[in-house]
Amino acid sequence: MLNSKIPPGALENKWNDYKGHVKLVNPSNKRNIEIIIVGTGLAGASAASSLGELGYKVKAFCFQDSPRRAHSIAAQGGINAAKNYQNDGDSVFRLFYDTVKGGDYRAREANVHRLAEVSVSIIDQCVAQGVPFAREYGGLLSNRSFGGTQVQRTFYAAGQTGQQLLIGAYQSLERQVALGNVEMYARHEMLDIVKIDGKARGIIARNLVTGKLERHFGHAVLLCSGGYGNVFYLSTNALGSNVTASWKAHKQGALFGNPCFTQIHPTCIPVSGDHQSKLTLMSESLRNDGRIWVPLKPNDTRKAADIPEDERDYYLERRYPAFGNLVPRDVASRAAKERCDAGYGVGNSKQAVYLDFASSIQRYGQAEVSKRGLSNIDHAGVMALGEEVVKEKYGNLFDMYQKITGENPYETAMRIYPAVHYTMGGLWVDYELMTTVPGLYALGEANFSDHGANRLGASALMQGLADGYFVIPYTVGNYLADQLAVKSIPVDHPAFLQAEKEVSDRINRLMSIQGKQTAESFHKRLGKIMWNKCGMARSEEGLKEAIEEIRALKKEFWSDLRIPGIVEEMNPELDKANRVADFIELGELMCIDALDRNESCGGHFREESQTEEGEAKRDDQDFAYVSAWEFKGEHNWELHKEPLEFEVAKPSQRSYK
Amino acid sequence: MEHYNMNLTLKVWRQQNTRTAGRFETYKVSEVSSEMSFLEMIDVLNERLTSEGKEPIAFDHDCREGICGSCAMYINGRPHGPWHANTTCQLHMRAYKDGDTIVVEPWRANAFPVIKDLMVDRSAFDRIVQAGGYISVNTGNAVDANAVAVEKEKADESFANAMCIACGACVAACKNSSAMLFMSAKVAHLSLLPQGAPERNTRVVNMVAQMDKEGFGSCTFQGACESVCPKEIKITSIARLHGEYLSAGLTSNK
Numbered sequence: 001m002l003n004s005k006i007p008p009g010a011l012e013n014k015w016n017d018y019k020g021h022v023k024l025v026n027p028s029n030k031r032n033i034e035i036i037i038v039g040t041g042l043a044g045a046s047a048a049s050s051l052g053e054l055g056y057k058v059k060a061f062c063f064q065d066s067p068r069r070a071h072s073i074a075a076q077g078g079i080n081a082a083k084n085y086q087n088d089g090d091s092v093f094r095l096f097y098d099t100v101k102g103g104d105y106r107a108r109e110a111n112v113h114r115l116a117e118v119s120v121s122i123i124d125q126c127v128a129q130g131v132p133f134a135r136e137y138g139g140l141l142s143n144r145s146f147g148g149t150q151v152q153r154t155f156y157a158a159g160q161t162g163q164q165l166l167i168g169a170y171q172s173l174e175r176q177v178a179l180g181n182v183e184m185y186a187r188h189e190m191l192d193i194v195k196i197d198g199k200a201r202g203i204i205a206r207n208l209v210t211g212k213l214e215r216h217f218g219h220a221v222l223l224c225s226g227g228y229g230n231v232f233y234l235s236t237n238a239l240g241s242n243v244t245a246s247w248k249a250h251k252q253g254a255l256f257g258n259p260c261f262t263q264i265h266p267t268c269i270p271v272s273g274d275h276q277s278k279l280t281l282m283s284e285s286l287r288n289d290g291r292i293w294v295p296l297k298p299n300d301t302r303k304a305a306d307i308p309e310d311e312r313d314y315y316l317e318r319r320y321p322a323f324g325n326l327v328p329r330d331v332a333s334r335a336a337k338e339r340c341d342a343g344y345g346v347g348n349s350k351q352a353v354y355l356d357f358a359s360s361i362q363r364y365g366q367a368e369v370s371k372r373g374l375s376n377i378d379h380a381g382v383m384a385l386g387e388e389v390v391k392e393k394y395g396n397l398f399d400m401y402q403k404i405t406g407e408n409p410y411e412t413a414m415r416i417y418p419a420v421h422y423t424m425g426g427l428w429v430d431y432e433l434m435t436t437v438p439g440l441y442a443l444g445e446a447n448f449s450d451h452g453a454n455r456l457g458a459s460a461l462m463q464g465l466a467d468g469y470f471v472i473p474y475t476v477g478n479y480l481a482d483q484l485a486v487k488s489i490p491v492d493h494p495a496f497l498q499a500e501k502e503v504s505d506r507i508n509r510l511m512s513i514q515g516k517q518t519a520e521s522f523h524k525r526l527g528k529i530m531w532n533k534c535g536m537a538r539s540e541e542g543l544k545e546a547i548e549e550i551r552a553l554k555k556e557f558w559s560d561l562r563i564p565g566i567v568e569e570m571n572p573e574l575d576k577a578n579r580v581a582d583f584i585e586l587g588e589l590m591c592i593d594a595l596d597r598n599e600s601c602g603g604h605f606r607e608e609s610q611t612e613e614g615e616a617k618r619d620d621q622d623f624a625y626v627s628a629w630e631f632k633g634e635h636n637w638e639l640h641k642e643p644l645e646f647e648v649a650k651p652s653q654r655s656y657k
Numbered sequence: 658m659e660h661y662n663m664n665l666t667l668k669v670w671r672q673q674n675t676r677t678a679g680r681f682e683t684y685k686v687s688e689v690s691s692e693m694s695f696l697e698m699i700d701v702l703n704e705r706l707t708s709e710g711k712e713p714i715a716f717d718h719d720c721r722e723g724i725c726g727s728c729a730m731y732i733n734g735r736p737h738g739p740w741h742a743n744t745t746c747q748l749h750m751r752a753y754k755d756g757d758t759i760v761v762e763p764w765r766a767n768a769f770p771v772i773k774d775l776m777v778d779r780s781a782f783d784r785i786v787q788a789g790g791y792i793s794v795n796t797g798n799a800v801d802a803n804a805v806a807v808e809k810e811k812a813d814e815s816f817a818n819a820m821c822i823a824c825g826a827c828v829a830a831c832k833n834s835s836a837m838l839f840m841s842a843k844v845a846h847l848s849l850l851p852q853g854a855p856e857r858n859t860r861v862v863n864m865v866a867q868m869d870k871e872g873f874g875s876c877t878f879q880g881a882c883e884s885v886c887p888k889e890i891k892i893t894s895i896a897r898l899h900g901e902y903l904s905a906g907l908t909s910n911k
């Protein structure tokens with residue numbers, strides 16, 4: 001049943017051959033073809049603008065008040081590309097290899113290679129749009145390093161790379177809106193897919209201002225709706241990020257790939273109390289210059305600055321000398337948890353480790369002293385110069401830290417702890433990014449395709465833009481070329497009316513519960529179950545308990561939820577309840593998937609499967625497959641396996657020592 | 658950092674929708690932790706209202722880390738509250754003390770009609786961008802990214818302007834409700850780069866025309882916008898825009 005449609009031939013020729021033979025749609029036919037795009041983050045905005053430029057009639061949807069506010073805007077550290085501008089040994093092959101290895105050999109080789117190939121065009125495109133990446137004094141582009149690699153291939157705009165890339169894509173999108181090629185529907189939430197004769201032909205969306213349901217037709221539907229990290233309630237994602245679009249597609253027959261693969265990011269500001277509504281990331285780029293440590297003595301209550309050098313444990317440098325502070329995220333997160341669980345954590349909660357910039361501030365300060373030929377500078381002077389350099393690189397992150405914690409990170413070491421950040425899992429797609437529902441595609445974080453069991457830093461932006469700018473314009477044509485005879489289907493077709501009725505019935509059901517508990521309180525409880533039992537460490541026992549607890553929570557939700565207000569008006573509580581209902585169902589599937597995968601790989605750590613040193617132990621014999629789950633009915637899924645074959649990047653136990 | 662709890666009085670603008678009139682409602686909130694963000698304090702109040710069966714206060718928010726530009730509250734007479742270079746979502750309750758009264762309103766401007774409570778319609782900003790806030794380059798047209806060197810200083814200044822999050826605080830702070838700071842940031846971002854040069858003249862002329870059409874007021878250089886901008890966009894960008902506008906006029910008269 002699963003056909004990944006990977007083109008034949010040598011790995012490095014697949015994409016070129018594919019492009020050379022793919023079916024095309026001629027310009028006059030494109031004008032009669034309508035495409036629906038749900039989501040206008042990096043994946044959606046880049047797809048909408050590119051397809052609009054090609055002449056398709058595009059309708060794009062987002063739930064924020066403007067496409068420029070999608071969650072992509074918050075990405076901080078950077079975007080990878082195999083440009084090798086630093087002449088440090090990078091290449092398309094190396095980016096491909098690092099990504100497959102970083103994903104712990106659970107991604108598809110062909111997809112990852114294509115991603116590495118198109119990465120170089122992304123940077124060109126963004127610069128042409130006016131994305132102001134960081135530059136060197138010579139006027140050329142600057143690079144930094146991210147975890148899991150030993151080259152400098154990350155392009156960045158201070159700590160606001162996502163913002164700058166999204167503004168570039170947004171501006172291109174708005175240009176197409178002005179030209180009449182794209183119609184933009186902001187403050188709209190897609191609530192179902194409409195299928196006709198088995199193919200995706202449209203969506204039902206709620207206008208979030210009026211509360212009215214709308215029917216929209218498309219020859220194809222692209223879901224670019226982002227990731228589902230908020231199933232954990234607390235995560236680094238924007239508060240509105242949700243799984244609803246993907247979940248509706250799943251219930252309409254799209255298989256869900258590797259749902260349990262979650263990325264826990266090692267460097268986030270720790271939880272401060274029960275009121276907490278989100279967690280804030282401190283970009284991985286900080287690990288270029290910051291050193292991570294805990295006191296050598298357990299339960300040490302001295303201030304960071306009062307603990308002398310020889311009483312500090314730089315545990316990443318100690319355990320992984322080759323990569324040091326720049327090990328991949330899964331490794332760094334588990335190492336932090338290990339230290340805290342063993343009693344070495346810092347801060348009030350003891351659930352934190354230090355990220356310390358003192359030594360790099362001093363190093364940069366000294367470099368400035370010699371660069372400027374200064375003499376007679378005391379220690380404070382050197383540190384002040386160093387602070388300026390650090391400020392230019394990471395200023396916005398330091399400001400953010402200070403605003404949240406009230407502490408000055410230039411003076412005291414930051415306290416950090418891992419937090420949910422990204423979901424590698426998502427809708428299963430083939431090489432063309434099509435789900436198992438014909439005509440329904442998934443792009444960006446919403447699909448499962450390129451990151452295996454652990455995404456390397458700075459590669460989500462790359463993937464979102466690769467999908468939208470450079471992959472979908474080819475692959476969607478291959479499908480649409482066979483749809484030319486299909487006239488636009490009027491939205492009073494029975495399938496549309498039926499789908500709208502089902503959405504409306506569900507909304508009425510939610511509204512009529514009239515119980516006592518808020519959607520938010522259910523979401524928090526779901527998050528706790530997920531974090532404790534399907535978070536950084538997972539066990540058979542815990543997962544089984546979690547599944548039962550989630551089922552009970554679902555029952556309670558549908559019998560005791562309270563939503564004030566009415567349907568046909570703006571009603572944020574209703575929108576939230578709709579999303580939480582889907583998160584609860586997804587949570588169950590994630591636990592089922594984690595239970596099935598009795599191996600550790602990447603971010604998925606099964607306590608039963610570890611080496612003697614406590615490192616994740618992969619099991620290629622039994623688990624070298626993508627788990628693709630088919631929805632069969634309440635609490636009922638069927639597992640399909642897509643075997644993974646590695647012809648070029650031969651799996652080995654990952655080592656960053 | 659010392660933590661403390663406080664009791665507060667909130668006066669919040671409540672308005673059912675664009676068509677109806679609004680009014681202030683007063684709420685007492687107790688046991689607010691100094692570690693909460695301002696929005697988390699509103700969350701707590703909203704949870705209370707919801708479980709009492711009342712409608713919670715509607716407001717825009719998403720990233721809660723000062724970058725998406727969604728949040729927009731006019732707090733005690735100042736957009737985004739008392740802190741410098743800050744957004745509402747990044748404001749934390751240690752800015753207040755026990756017994757304080759806090760007045761919370763939506764942005765007020767003709768071009769930003771209230772949708773509900775503290776939520777306003779800022780789509781005018783998108784239409785200003787549609788009028789020319791871009792570089793016309795189709796996907797696939799680009800040359801190698803390092804083919805054109807860009808002076809670091811110019812690239813940095815371009816970036817400083819591109820940091821605008823389009824929250825609208827500049828409009829809310831301005832007594833004329835002018836959108837000049839927002840627009841000048843976009844014009845500066847693009848015109849400081851060589852890539853933006855070919856469309857320099859048409860861009861500024863078309864964007865200004867659209868701004869006027871949207872009903873924003875004119876700029877009288879009071880500087881209120883600069884002082885509340887969360888991203889510290891400088892009023893010198895407005896001066897730059899005037900220059901661009903003039904030279905665009907001169908060029909097109911030729």
Ligand SMILES: Cc1cc2nc3c(=O)[nH]c(=O)nc-3n(C[C@H](O)[C@H](O)[C@H](O)COP(=O)(O)OP(=O)(O)OC[C@H]3O[C@@H](n4cnc5c(N)ncnc54)[C@H](O)[C@@H]3O)c2cc1C
Pocket residue numbers: 038039040041042043044061062063064067070071072073074075076077078079161162188189190191224225226227236237238241242244245281421422443444445446457458459460461462464
């Ligand atoms: C704090 C943070 C920092 C990050 N930093 C980096 C980094 O430095 N480098 C990197 O490579 N990656 C980074 N990432 C990851 C990266 O930002 C995301 O994976 C990526 O931006 C996702 O883009 P997207 O287009 O797939 O989805 P999103 O940007 O999440 O966009 C989703 C879109 O879908 C819309 N939508 C969703 N559901 C619906 C619905 N039902 N109806 C209508 N519209 C809907 C939303 O309105 C939105 O427009 C970071 C992530 C976080 C959280």
Ligand code: FES
Pocket residue numbers: 717718719720721722723724725726727728744745746747
């Ligand atoms: S919520 Fe994004 S800037 Fe405040």
